[in-house]
Amino acid sequence: MSDYDPQAIEEKWQRRWAERRAFEVREDPDRPKYYCLVMFAYPSGHAHVGHVRNYMIGDVIARMKRMRGFNVLHPFGWDAFGLPAENAAIKNRSDPETWTRENIAHMKGQLQRLGISYAWDRELATCDASYYRWNQWLFLQMFERGLAYRRRSTVNWCASCATVLANEQVVDGGCWRCATVVELRELEQWFLRITEYADELLDGIERLGEWPAKVLTMQRNWIGRSEGALVRFPVVEAGVDENRDEIEVFTTRIDTIFGATVVLLAPEHPLVDRFAETAADSPGFRERVQQFRALDRTDRMTGAVEKEGFDTGRRCLNPFTGQTVPIWIANFVLAEYGTGAVMAVPAHDQRDFEFARKYDLPVQVVIQPEDVATEEAWSLAGDTMETSYAGPGRLVSSGEFSGRSTLGAAAEMARVAETRGIGRPAVQYRLKDWGISRQRYWGTPIPIIYCDTCGLQPVPYDSLPVELPAVAEFSGRGDSPLAQIPEFVNTTCPSCHGPARRETDTMDTFVDSSWYFYRYCDPSNDQAAFDPETVGYWGPVDFYIGGVEHAILHLIYSRFFCRVFKHLGMVEHDEPFTRLLTQGMVLRDGAVMSKSKGNVVDPDQMIERFGADTLRLYEMFVAPPEKEIEWTDAGLEGSFRFLTRVWRLVSRACHVLTDPAAETLGTQTLDDTHRAIRRKTHESIRRVSSDLDPRAHLNTAVSALMELVNDLYAFCERQGLPSDGADHSPAVGVDASTRAVLREAVDALVLMLSPFTPHLCEELWERLGHTTGVGETPWPSYDAAVAQADEIVVPVQVNGKLRARLTVSADVTEEELRTAAVAEETVRAHTDGKTIARVVVVRRKLVNVVVR
């Protein structure tokens, strides 16, 4: 047989798979379905070995599941809208679509050379009107239900990208894409009411048992639910009793309200401007407010700025104590959380404590720890305490509530506030509604029309899609590129048919990626986003694989959309992704691969040198899928060496194996060597099967296969099989038992290796005389009786230290083990002259002789 020539083999099998449409599937109610999905790709230009790793994990799982009898949906597509296309267009003086389509073509070629088992007939690109029209459809559905709405608001603005960012897209105060520090701007924006589902999204986390705990924690933090109360503090105006202003605060510690000695406003709080109008007598008021507002946003958010504030001179009424308290403006109070106003309780909150000490504001103790003997001790401490006390305890100096335990007091006091009409229990979330308006060209047009007479009008469903107009040359200037295109902007009102203007913002591309996994199920449907019955068959996604960088953005939006579709009656499941695996990055020289660092490893070059199978195997073997890996060429060579070894082993086996149907195990007598290799074969099947499913420990599955190959080499040598390349007549001098045992082992090896290196294994499978493809052959099953050894080696310890090994029959009894262990010579050397206090026997595992 010839040498291993990956290039020839890989091309041959990729062609055959395509001809056979081997990976295209349709719904089949008689077979269990399995939806294996990798996160679709942004067509940036070139796939690198990091992408390859992601896609390989999915491919190994998909191919293995197919062999295990599942009807496997394994699609791929393109997250094709987005800013880089616009930037590239400006740079190349072309248009975003050309750039995008060329990149898709190139990357698709790269992926196809890897031999991934995608159902390419379901490929989609979000920039196709046939896809994004359903973004528009869904937007209108949400608009009808009040889930999409428009409001003027302060938004995060990235000056470099010249667009708005969602809260989720602001990372450490900068743009998630380019890290430019975000500014705040007032704009009319479209929002999706994700907060409507805040509790559902939070509760659902409990049921995502097959997601990494880390991702769940991040989502919990992001939603940031806190229970507390809203309480209104009436502003005390000299001489005015009616219709006076109120400051509503949110607190999680209403049980400390008797200690609220000052109310703090965010500099952006609406009342601040009102106060400023009448603050003529207070010089510098406006200037100081301006100073606070101008503070660097990131610094304010992260606490890098010193806590400062000043007295407005106004006072309000603490509705529980009936006492007036001063109103201050403080730079650390956030306008966007809660009500933008807080009650400060210096004695029981560290921030407030520091603030009070700095400005010499009163510290009123109202909670006393259970273990402090007397109230006096703490009342005294109010003036001398060095730190706040935020723990539990008993309420003191709290009117009718004094003596109560903090446990349960907060809930009751919130209810009391409600009956008195001064507040109510309330829940706050960190999660904000999702701003989706983007002042960009390359995205889904928002299907809304503005008419001077009729106002805001949704585009009628039968006018969808609102197509993105082509542009000849892309300048990228102006806030909303679509606004520069009169043919697009000018339209007629669907209601009065008078002249009207289209919305010129496009949707955040995360809208596109929030439901693409449903579209794959029914990709060419032109009547609906998807047929609910079809998604009912394929959904939810059983196994989803992608980078942890999407832990909050994409994965929370998709869970949100799943619920919207459920409420539209289009899906029945609660969660879109049953199991999530976040694969580790591929690093080189300790850094993420990027063009600018010049450390990108191009998969095409690796395929050229070693073949796709070697690259595939290497990336699966080097570490567990979740871990990040450091790229090494040496490791790749090792994988190539292993595959060459497999090739030679099977070639050698082919010299003596002729007919799969005849070489079966039946009544042959097997000697020890035969039994040993059968044991190894079945043990390997057991290990590889469970390593792949459900454990997804792909690296140890490969290790087990390497061990099997090593043993098979030794077996061939021992049985005197002619070596590869030697002159021989088939099967000369090789008995039927040896051939049957070898056949079983080599077949199992090739089958189990095939999800990793499908081209090589298809070729070897064919050479082994099989007529069906390796991928259509059922996964091998293991026989526990065969995997079980006749004899086992049991370690013997004396006082926990290994002293001997006993080779005993597998069905040895505890008593026999005990006797044999104590009698063993090396054991006796360590027990002589001592008392055997105890002998611990763990059947089939270990003996420990305890001496004194």
Added chain:
RNA sequence: GCGAAAGUGGCGGAAUUGGCAGACGCGCCGGAUUUAGGAUCCGGUGGCCGGAAGGCCGUGGGGGUUCAAGUCCCCCCUUUCGCACCA
């Protein structure tokens, strides 16, 4: 600062339920083969002592539980990730 995860040979990593630490691979060393190199095959490879048999030590550090700890508990160190004035 708070929270979580991790820390195992020269390197990547394995050890599924508390039961032989270091599977498998890389690298290195030796042997066979070879004109030579490469490739291949076989063997060795945690540290220390020893000619060997064997012994001692060993999973970031320190304590503990247990017949038995990489694994469980407590304290500490380091790294990574997440959160970071959220009232």
